[in-house]
Amino acid sequence: MFLSGATAAFLMASAAPLQAQTANRLDPGGLTFRDFGVPDNGSSFTRGEQSIGGGTTQSFTRVLGIDPTSQAVRLRFDSVKVELLLPMGWQASEDGERGIAYTLDKRIRLIVWRVDFVYEGVRDAEHYAATKAGSMKARRPGVQAQARKLRDGSFLVVYENVPKGPSDSSGPRTVFDLILPNPKDPKVGILVTLGMPANEASRGLQLLALITQNMRTDW
Template identity: 55%
Template sequence: MKQKRSRQVSVLAAALAAALAVAGASTVAQAQPLDTGGMTFRDFAVSDNGASFYRGDPMAAGGPNQVSSKVLGIDANQGFARIQFGSIRIDINIPLGWQATEDWERGVAYSSDKRYRLIVWRVDFAFEGVKDAEHYAATKSGSIQARRPSVKAQARKLPDGTFLIVYENVPPVQGDQERRVVFDLVRQNPSNAKEGVLITLGVPTSDAARGLRLLALLNQSMSITW
């Protein structure tokens, strides 16, 4: 068990070194951009021609207002569906074989085995008590570590102005087989520093490197109506 855990930590460390090469000593420092590493949505997809997005899931998380999200198109060759989260005015590519739902404040997507779980949120920084995306990233990473000392959080500013927070050693919930890594990617409205969008992607620790690649794909594909 100890050897397996060490291998998982090594894989994560290598992935973070590639994606978060720090160029400075500040808490939120300049880093390398997110990189797909040559991976595509096909690496995360199930070839079902988009059937999963039209199939309801009675076990899906969410409240009574949870509804299936609109499918704008299917690209079977590239392995993704173009999904519209209408309630938050965001379009994004999701791997085939996943499902996508939303309510009034967020969009949710997850793999068929629920090992990969994605949430896309609108963020009102003023409501959160912070002034902008940088302040939000620093505050959230610090507060998570204060509430859960076993969780290690790192926040980095990326060259495109987004902020990446990586949470390691996140406890599993019901149905998970191992501890998890959670990535937060915060994007600020270029016209209004008080508004932003947050992508939260959680994956098993053993899939941390793949999770970073998927986060890069999601980020590249996202279209926001501010």
């Protein structure tokens, strides 16, 4: 659909965030967790809501450690067997299917999922990226999608002009999907989804790079 040989032409059609990334890899661009958080020594991760819309019960995510120097907190999402380093001043919770993290005002939201590509009706991570991008564009007229296979074998999809959600004060939004295939089994993988207001999206890929470069996964 848009990967492999067609990717270059697809990306050149829009001056979008993907073009800011060089050498087919995510790069923090000199930014650190300090640029995305609040120095509260990790206290935000032990307070706040424990449920989300629709009444779905969630539990707080385990804090494994606090790094005052980098102003980041390491957490364990047991539901998806993933550890993440996240900025101070955020909150995180999880249910049986996903790990969720967000700024206190929920302006920036991160979701980590386990994906079974066969169950989703696709062959692998590449097919999943193409199918999801196409589905989003079909369901949400006006949404633009771009994709690229990165050097490490993961797939990055950027959705622009995404309508704001019920809890968002302003819109539209930009959403980044990073699909990480299991190196031992290409039929399964991890999906990291990061969404934010479109007017803040210029730093979105840098934040995604920070988070995923410090991610640990139990495959």
